[in-house]
Amino acid sequence: MGEVDPAFIQDPQHRPKLNTIQAEDIPVIDLSPITNHSVSDPSSVEGLVKEIGSACKEWGFFQVTNHGVPFTLRQNIEKGSRMFFGQTLQEKRKVSRSEFSPSGYYETEHTKNVRDWKEVFDFQAKDPTFIPVTSDEHDDRITHWTNQSPQYPPNFRGIIEEYVEEMEKLSFKLMELIAMSLGLDAKRFEEFFMKDQTSFIRLNHYPPCPYPHLALGVGRHKDAGALTVLAQDEVGGLQVKRKADQEWVRVKPTPDAYIINVGDIIQVWSNDLYESVEHRVMVNSQKERFSIPFFFFPAHYTQVKPLEELTDEKNPPKYRPYKWGKFLVRRKGSNFKKQNVENIQIYHYKIA
Numbered sequence: 001m002g003e004v005d006p007a008f009i010q011d012p013q014h015r016p017k018l019n020t021i022q023a024e025d026i027p028v029i030d031l032s033p034i035t036n037h038s039v040s041d042p043s044s045v046e047g048l049v050k051e052i053g054s055a056c057k058e059w060g061f062f063q064v065t066n067h068g069v070p071f072t073l074r075q076n077i078e079k080g081s082r083m084f085f086g087q088t089l090q091e092k093r094k095v096s097r098s099e100f101s102p103s104g105y106y107e108t109e110h111t112k113n114v115r116d117w118k119e120v121f122d123f124q125a126k127d128p129t130f131i132p133v134t135s136d137e138h139d140d141r142i143t144h145w146t147n148q149s150p151q152y153p154p155n156f157r158g159i160i161e162e163y164v165e166e167m168e169k170l171s172f173k174l175m176e177l178i179a180m181s182l183g184l185d186a187k188r189f190e191e192f193f194m195k196d197q198t199s200f201i202r203l204n205h206y207p208p209c210p211y212p213h214l215a216l217g218v219g220r221h222k223d224a225g226a227l228t229v230l231a232q233d234e235v236g237g238l239q240v241k242r243k244a245d246q247e248w249v250r251v252k253p254t255p256d257a258y259i260i261n262v263g264d265i266i267q268v269w270s271n272d273l274y275e276s277v278e279h280r281v282m283v284n285s286q287k288e289r290f291s292i293p294f295f296f297f298p299a300h301y302t303q304v305k306p307l308e309e310l311t312d313e314k315n316p317p318k319y320r321p322y323k324w325g326k327f328l329v330r331r332k333g334s335n336f337k338k339q340n341v342e343n344i345q346i347y348h349y350k351i352a
C-alpha cells in the first residue's frame with residue numbers, strides 16, 4: 001500500500017470516529033398529504049407543515065418518503081452513475097470540468113482546503129445557466145455555463161435531465177411547505193427559482209479508502225444554496241452535526257427516501273429561525289459509495305436577505321444582503337484549488 005497523500009489528511013479535531021452513533025431519530029416525513037391526491041385534506045397538510053417546521057428548526061435535516069419521484073428514474077440515474085464512474089480516468093477526463101466551465105467530471109475537489117476522497121460529475125439543471133463572470137461586485141458582465149454530455153453510458157444526458165426535472169418539482173413542493181411552516185404564503189419563494197435558477201445535480205462516487213480514520217469523502221461543510229435533496233445508497237456514511245448536542249451522528253440509509261437539508265439561503269431568509277447544519281461524509285475501507293445531491297439554487301441576481309415578514313424592530317435582520325451569483329462564483333473558484341484562506345461563508349454577512 002502506498003504512502004498516505006497528505007492532501008487528504010484532516011486535522012486531528014476533524015477526523016471521523018469510526019464508531020459514531022447511528023441517528024435513528026432524524027425525522028422521516030411522509031409527503032403523501034401533498035403527493036397522493038386521494039388522501040389530501042386540509043388537516044393532513046396542516047400536520048405535514050408542522051412536521052416540516054419542527055424538523056427544520058430542530059435538525060435542519062430530515063428524510064422524506066412518498067415524495068412522488070418515480071423509483072425507476074432514480075434507478076436509471078444510479079445505474080448510469082455506476083457505469084460512468086466505472087470507466088478509465090482517461091475516458092472520464094474527456095468531460096472534465098474547468099474553472100471557467102464548472103460542469104462535468106472532477107476528482108480533486110477540496111473542502112476547507114483539504115482534498116475530498118471522491119470523484120464527481122456535475123450537471124446544471126438549466127442549460128445554459130446564467131451567471132456573473134466574476135465575483136467582483138462592480139463587474140456586471142454575465143456569462144453562461146453549459147453541460148457536458150458523456151459518451152457513455154448511452155443517453156446518460158437524457159437520463160440525468162429526466163431525473164433533474166423530478167428534483168425540481170420536489171424542491172418546489174418542499175419550498176412551499178417550508179414557506180407555510182414560516183407562516184408565509186405557499187408561493188413566497190417561487191419567484192426566486194422560476195426563471196434562471198442556478199441549481200445543479202452532482203453525481204458522487206466515493207471509492208474505498210485505505211485510511212477512513214484520516215480522510216473524509218467530503219469534509220465538514222454547510223450547503224450554500226436554499227435546499228439540498230440527496231439520494232444516498234445503502235452503504236451509508238453521511239454524518240450530521242446534531243443541533244441538540246453538537247455530536248456527529250450517522251444518517252441511516254432508507255431505501256427510496258430522500259434526505260433534505262436546509263441550506264444557508266434559507267437560514268438567511270428565515271433570519272436564523274432555520275439553520276443550515278454542518279455535515280460530512282465518511283469513507284469506507286471496503287465499500288465504494290454513490291450519492292446524488294441536487295442543490296436547489298435561485299437565480300444569480302437574487303439578493304439574499306432576511307425576509308421583511310420575518311423581521312421587525314424587535315427582531316432586526318441578522319444579515320446584510322448579498323448577491324447569490326457573486327457568492328456562488330466565489331465559492332466555485334475556491335473549490336478548485338487549495339487556498340490559504342477560508343472560502344466565502346454567510347457569516348461574513350452577519351450583522352454583529
Ligand SMILES: O=C(O)CCC(=O)C(=O)O
Pocket residue numbers: 202204218223230232237238279280281291292293
Ligand atoms: O454524499 C453525501 O451523502 C453528501 C454529499 C454532500 O454533502 C455534498 O456534496 O454537499
Ligand SMILES: [Fe+2]
Pocket residue numbers: 221222223228279
Ligand atoms: Fe453537503
